[in-house]
Amino acid sequence: MRENKYLQIYNEYSNQIHSGQLLPGTKLPSESELAEAYTTSRETVRKALNLLFREGYIHKIKGRGSFVLDMTRMDFPVTGLISFKEMADTLGTASRTLVERTIQEPAGSAIARHLQIPPETLIWKVVRAREIEGERIILDKDYFRADIVSFLSEEIAEGSIYEYLELELGLKISYAKKLISVEPSTEEDHRLLDLKNFTHIVVVRNYVYLENTVLYQYTESRHRLDKFQFVDFARRVRR
Amino acid sequence: MRENKYLQIYNEYSNQIHSGQLLPGTKLPSESELAEAYTTSRETVRKALNLLFREGYIHKIKGRGSFVLDMTRMDFPVTGLISFKEMADTLGTASRTLVERTIQEPAGSAIARHLQIPPETLIWKVVRAREIEGERIILDKDYFRADIVSFLSEEIAEGSIYEYLELELGLKISYAKKLISVEPSTEEDHRLLDLKNFTHIVVVRNYVYLENTVLYQYTESRHRLDKFQFVDFARRVRR
DNA sequence: CAGTGGTCTAGACCACCCT
DNA sequence: GGGTGGTCTAGACCACTGC
Structure with a gap:
């Protein structure tokens, strides 16, 4: 068996x-x-x-x-964000991932707060723009604790970082928390995305924890307003 | 026991x-x-x-x-939309519900499509504005199949319709599906909410099913951009 | 190695639904 | 009353972690 x-x-x-x-x-x-x-x-x-x-x-x-x-x-997936790849697959459209940056650097105060680590801790930062049907509509900014993810490269970032972490490094992801909100778009958003003249952007913050409850990854996924969709399916729990 | x-x-x-x-x-x-x-x-x-x-x-x-x-x-609740009441409770701030309308009428083509019923079917329509700290920031538009929910009133709409349906009518809710997106705000949004000059609005569509899999309620919850927040907590399922 | 959670069994009684 | 899912039992073996 x-x-x-x-x-x-x-x-x-x-x-x-x-x-x-x-x-x-x-x-x-x-x-x-x-x-x-x-x-x-x-x-x-x-x-x-x-x-x-x-x-x-x-x-x-x-x-x-x-x-x-x-x-x-x-509408698949039954629950959760329709990820970039799923979105592209479902639509059956041409899609590309543009790796803007893959560097190791100190976390800095903002990221340190999200990852609950000292600001001087080394992290990997990966910035990727997602293009669908010729338009760059999603900006993914990933931050990984470098003491847990020792190595990353542009090649890995072009593919699925997720698979690399689970299959290559054997990291066991336990749970994740997402926070969705809408915020004013930044200068960086306009520079890296085809934002048209939208003044706001949907921000999905994702906190990923390992099996030992260590928060090791923080991802900020910034979606153009008109292309954002989220599905939530909830069973009624009787208690 | x-x-x-x-x-x-x-x-x-x-x-x-x-x-x-x-x-x-x-x-x-x-x-x-x-x-x-x-x-x-x-x-x-x-x-x-x-x-x-x-x-x-x-x-x-x-x-x-x-x-x-x-x-x-x-951040409570662990998963799901931070509802109007929870939001007000958490913030500990003054909140009000303003019932704009409670009427029975034929569904019409748009609502009929959402509820998967013929357009001439009678429905209850409840429109409520939610005010927090003196600002009307959420517009809730509920639609109920009148053959299932036979009676509604402004008094019920001012309290918890949900409790009325579950406790008074004994309706057994089985599951619900939420769709979140961002859309251009309408003239109605501006008339009933304090929208400032936001051109867009967060729309949460909620489809509620009974235990016999009948879709009996459709709710459109329209949130001012800057006050919207959604939390999603996901366990990793290993398969 | 002992201790832990993950799977599985072969029963049992109950509450609920339909006819 | 017969069929269904919901709860519960008292075992068993396994895979994994730690010492």
């Missing part, structure tokens, strides 16, 4: 729902039936179904059963 | 963490110890701990234990 049993059940159903093999409204087999079908226990089936529920694939009603929800109206 | 055992454990710990009795970094007793202490099974303890984990109270590391996280840096 390479994969956890409950993940196997989860994957089979999430794939079938995504691909449209299971239509919205379809009633899933009961938990007991699923347990028998997968030769497992009901609690393991419930683990899979609860995952499907939390991710917005299905819907459970006590006494009635579990039913497939309509994902097509959910 | 009035309350579920796992909720009891969850509540005791979430309260202690909130109140500061348990400081960040504190190691919780092991799952086996907790099971013994609460005279319950380990799986039940795990249910409580997983809730605490998902809500951002604690942090679990395989082989080491569970640890209290620093909630103070999380």
Whole structure:
């Protein structure tokens, strides 16, 4: 058994729902039936179904059963910011990443406050502009603690820094907090983005924590007003 | 046993963490110890701990234990829009709700599209302006299917419509989807809000579904740019 | 190595829904 | 009353961390 049993059940159903093999409204087999079908226990089936529920694939009603929800109206991803890559992929449009800068320097007071470190601590700073359909509409400014991320390069910044950190460096990300607000655009925004004459810009601040609860990354993602969209999907928690 | 055992454990710990009795970094007793202490099974303890984990109270590391996280840096609520009432409460400032309109009328094409109903369907429309510190900064436009919410009044609209629906009408809300974007402000925005000379406005569209997956409510919450803030807290899901 | 959390089992009783 | 999901139990084995 390479994969956890409950993940196997989860994957089979999430794939079938995504691909449209299971239509919205379809009633899933009961938990007991699923347990028998997968030769497992009901609690393991419930683990899979609860995952499907939390991710917005299905819907459970006590006494009635579990039913497939309509994902097509959910706009991917079900929750969270539509990232640059996802946005480009979804739109199927030409997109480019322009690395403006990749340097190591002392944090300085502003970044030090965000990362909760002394201002003289060394950090990696990566500034990237995101271009979609010929327009630079997102400015990503990433800051990493250099004592945790020892090396970065322009090549890495052009690809997925995220994959580099997780796969190459083996950093285990535990959780992240996002703060979204709208602020006056700066001179830098106008210089690096095609801002038209928008006076404001959407700022998404992202604080990323490792498994040992260390805050090691702060990202400021600055989006042109007219191209910003955020989706939030919330299950009702009864307590 | 009035309350579920796992909720009891969850509540005791979430309260202690909130109140500061348990400081960040504190190691919780092991799952086996907790099971013994609460005279319950380990799986039940795990249910409580997983809730605490998902809500951002604690942090679990395989082989080491569970640890209290620093909630103070999380800004309440841990995830979601800072609602009008929470905002006012947190700021401890004077706030008012001004009900502009409470009427029943046919949906019309735009609202019909949002609610996925025929345009001639009757709906309740409630328009409210939210005033904080003497400034009207949020415009809430709620639309309810009249075949589900049979009656509304200005008195109800002045209080919490939400409580009326859940407690009085017994409507069971299952899930909701939010879409956040920034759009040009309308003439209505300027008429009903103190918009200064902002040309744009943050629009939060909220689609609310009942337990039977019926979309029964659509809310458009229009926030003045400079007063908008959204918090998103995400656990990393390993798969 | 002992201790920890992650997965899994094979039962049980309950609350709820529909007919 | 029969079927469903929600809770709970008392075990078991595993993978991972620390000493």
